[in-house]
Amino acid sequence: MGSGETNGAGRYIKGVTLGEGTFGVVFKAIDRVTNRTVAVKKIRLGKYKEGVNVTALREIKLLKELQDPNIIELIDVYPHKRNLHLVFEYMESDLEAVIRDRNIVLSPADIKSYMQMTLKGLAVCHKKWVLHRDMKPNNLLLGSDGQLKLADFGLARIFGSPDRKFTHQVFALWYRAPELLFGSKFYGPGVDIWAAGCIFAELILRRPFLQGSSDIDQLGKIFGAFGTPRESQWPDMTSLPDYVEYQYSPPQPFRSLFPMASEDCIDLLQRLFTYDPRSRISAQQALEHRYFLTEPVPTKPHLLRRPPPRSEGPPELQSPAEPFVFSPPNKARRVQLFGGDIRTAGEANRESNPQDFRDQGTPGDTIMAPM
Amino acid sequence: MADFITSTHRKKWILSPQDLIKNCQAANQRAVEALQKYGATRVECQPDGTLAYPGAPIQGDSGQGSLPEPLTVAEELLVRRFYEQKIQQVSAAFSFPYKIQATAILYFKRFYQKWSVMEHDPKHIMLTCIYLSCKVEEFHVSAEELGKGIQQDPQVVLKNELTVLQASVSMYFELIVYTPYRSVDGFIYDLEELKLAAQFIVDSMMLTDAPLLFPPGQLALAALCTANREEPKVDFDRYLQNMPGRQRQRHSYAELMGVLDSIDLLVKDTNQPVEADVRRIDRKLKYCRNPGLQDEGKGKRERKVKQKQKRASHDIPMVNALDNSPLDLNEMHGVKRRQSEGDVML
Structure with a gap:
């Protein structure tokens, strides 16, 4: 007992600082x-x-129970000098760096490989009744062997208890499922699946897919792309706590959203972006989707091109806290095409006082510019 | 919290009776040795994971005689049981969900698999276990609230948190535990499903002769038996085998089985009437109950038929058809569909 050479702090030879997290x-x-x-x-x-x-x-509690090639390994936990130390396997990079790196060409097979690993990790979480609740590219870490691993379980929760209320304030805004944006407190693995869909789209488009600036704007972006959900599509929608009626906008054809994607790819995207969380595809079903069974076969992880390893030293590694737009201007303009000019229509007003907006009953055209 | 099979609980925390004895003896022994060495059994875990014995080392054997007497293994067990009860009481006083106390008790038990109550004060550890359990089960209570509620210093609650958590010392940070409460829910849920299925079968039983032929208890058993056969939940045969003895019934098990089989058969063989047949027979019934209606009815009927042809619709809801008659569906059992009798009344 006590800390020996191979125990606690004595077990590790400290190296360079990699970065500053939220709590240390x-x-x-x-x-x-x-x-x-x-x-x-x-x-x-x-x-x-x-x-x-x-x-x-x-x-700690969740990672102790989750051991999988596609989930970050928590090797050890030890207290030292009034600090708690969590020891993880070292990961070279993350998916955000890959998406951002313009020198890396992502072939359809590469994208398939990343998505397969992401969904495998998620399927394990969901099978063990864990919701990740913070799926986004920079929480998907990449090892030196190319393996993608789900990391950062600080927002994760066990689900499955009946009548257990959850907070809807989870996920980075751009990856938030519509049921969360409508304030749902009883949600399930569908929230992670929606985010996986966003990541899939981001891999294809090389920029975050739905870049809203507030909860309401995020819903606007979602509806602008996939159309305002009808009640037949999503029967429980109107009974969600923060439900507001949006002016109807028709869905964009998926083909126009993802011009370069294959048929199978589009079909899977459509199932990941299903409005009704009950009919949204599960991680396991997604893995069995024909997208993963047809050509091209997913690139073997060790053959995936990786961005140069993180330069060591703190300054570069501080991940931006603010949403960061990676796309070149021409891409951004394309977003505007299907995003409409929502941002111009009284944006500040809406953000500062969303409640007013909700009270109006049917917020009309001032809120949702026709798509 | 459902995947027990791959859990650390199953892998590491299902112990053998020998383990329990061994662990308790080892902890007790260590405390006894500390007592002899330091004059006290108290141990403090430093934040860096090292241990400190606050008692002053005893020089030689001189102090031996005045040393307090250590607890026996059996006494330790008793103390632990006492504080486990306390965990339930404290949790009940706070009206925490049952899961909180169950998790806290398991933390407490695991902790004292590594330590002796002589080394760490069980009263403090108990509080820390409750606090930690609240945290892990996402039922947020501040240390202050908890301390206030039981008139204890919140620092006492917090002081031992790391000790209880610590890797290599007590719980290896394995915090997800499984308690039987959820399992009871699970089994009852199975039985609830059985209940629903059985009620469904009783619904159809009620539409047969069975209620006239058999006592309700047997009908219920038959329904449960059939429901269970379709999706087995319980060992019904064994339950039934014990039944005759228990209830001083006249029937033997074999007889009971015979009865249940015949009920089952009866339910299966009874054809449920279809609407069209019922409507036709009801018409028949009306007329034969009051033949005077027949002539009157003929004219009406002809008009109706004409209307029907016009509208090409024959949507008379069954409820209406039965409205004016004392006909009870339960009397309709055994009605087989007969094709040729349709227009008898015309």
């Missing part, structure tokens, strides 16, 4: 037991008012 520093280290390179996340316990950080505790 992440540094690189060598595990003396296994000789593996690891990433150690240091979580401050300093304040000590509520003991161990709940987010950290969530991540």
